Amino acid sequence: MHILVCVKQVPDTKIIKVDPKTNTLDRRGVPAILNPYDTHAVEEAVRLRARYGGKVSVLSMGPPQAVVAIKKCVEIGADEGYLISDRAFAGADTLATSYALSRAIYRIMKVEPIDLIICGKMAIDGDTGQVGPGIARRLDIPPLTGIKKVVEINKEKRRIIVHRKLEDGYEVLESSIPCLLTVEKEINEVSYSPLPNMIRAARYKPVVWTVDDLEDVDRSQLGLKGSPTIVGKMFTPPKPQGGKRLEGTADQQVEQLVNALLKEKRELFVQGGR
Ligand SMILES: Cc1cc2nc3c(=O)[nH]c(=O)nc-3n(C[C@H](O)[C@H](O)[C@H](O)COP(=O)(O)OP(=O)(O)OC[C@H]3O[C@@H](n4cnc5c(N)ncnc54)[C@H](O)[C@@H]3O)c2cc1C
Known part of the structure; x- marks a missing residue:
């Protein structure tokens, strides 16, 4: 089983503020962290590897500093990490992000087929939850969103059974693999990283690709050029008044x-x- 987890480095939104004058995010001095949902996605991939064998790779699109997020994934137990980083990707909305990531996934799949892709349910900064389904659409594989449990994978029959969270319970879904899961935080408790993983992570150098390393890329679909989303306004919601x-x-x-x-x-x- 080759499991690929898409991970995003995000500013710690517990600390980030909106500048009231410019209405833009004030990122000064804000530490970058691995998106918390993605931490659970990597943990789940590592647990599935323990059950079914195989390999866990992680993929991120971001600036060169996103290497730190990939190292964090190696600490959790990932085997390989890929970062796509290039000015051509800058300013990407969810459409352009899922396009760029899908091109990188095609490149990884050429070397080693992928059985399962896992994404977080959402990124805590963008909050759209669109990137996972966007990647699935581009790869033409089923997207299973809001997953809170992987019940079973049958490698021979190429099937997976999962629990999908609903407001008042859950539904049991069965799908063919490869497919793409987006996962809830409750899917697992992230374990403490063992020392050997931490040592490996400290020394680990992920594979870094620029746009030139990807094949058959339509550059007009990348970055700001490929992003139809326009952010009209950003503001801090008024503080609730005391009751x-x-x-x-x-x-x-x-x-x-x-x-x-x-x-x-x-x-x-x-x-x-x-
Ligand atoms: C016009 C415009 C310009 C923007 N410019 C920038 C910019 O220059 N830099 C920037 O950082 N953001 C930029 N953004 C924000 C960017 O669009 C989103 O952060 C990004 O597309 C991911 O969407 P999201 O955060 O809602 O992720 P979600 O869809 O909520 O994320 C769900 C899951 O998808 C995966 N995922 C999401 N993003 C990535 C990623 N980058 N790499 C790997 N996996 C990922 C993760 O598994 C994550 O848990 C811009 C947005 C707009 C509208």
Whole structure:
């Protein structure tokens, strides 16, 4: 089994702020981390390798510093890492990102066929959850999104059974492989990396490709040129106002609550009538 995990290096959004003057992300001094969903995706690939044998590769598109995210994956247990990095990829939206990644996947597949691709459910900075399904569409393989458990892979019959998270439970899906999974964080608990993995990661040098290393690339579909998305505005949502504390007995509190709701409804009704 050759499992490929797509991973993205992201700014730590717990720290990042929006500059109120320019309405752009203020990334100064913000550490870059491996997208948390992708950490679980790599962990799952490593666990599947332990069950079914084979190899785990990871692929990222990003600036040269994204090598650090790939090394983190090696720490978790990945065998190989590929980074595609080139000015031609800069400014890519999800359409251009999935195109570039799919071209790199074709290149990897020429050397070694891929049985399963795993992506995170979403990246914590872009938050769209579009890249995984975008790659699957371009490779013409089934996308199985929001996966919280891999039940079984039958290598001989080329089938996989997974649990897909729903709002009120889960559904059991069966698909052919190769296919692409996007995974929820609850799919596993990321284990501590053993020392040999950490030593290997520290010395590891991923394969780095530029656009010239990829074959049959339509450059008009890359980077800003290949990105139809326009970000119209960015802003910080207003902070929620503190609530009002209700006092008195339970009956008195219910009365206060009903009065407050009726008052709010009346105000909305009056505004709507104007
Ligand atoms: C006009 C425009 C310009 C932009 N310019 C830039 C830019 O210059 N630099 C920049 O970093 N972002 C840029 N972005 C943001 C970029 O489009 C998204 O971050 C990127 O396409 C991934 O989308 P997402 O973050 O929503 O990922 P999601 O679709 O939410 O990610 C889901 C999963 O897909 C995989 N994945 C996503 N991105 C990558 C990746 N790069 N490599 C490997 N796997 C990945 C991961 O497994 C991830 O968990 C730009 C966006 C727009 C609209």
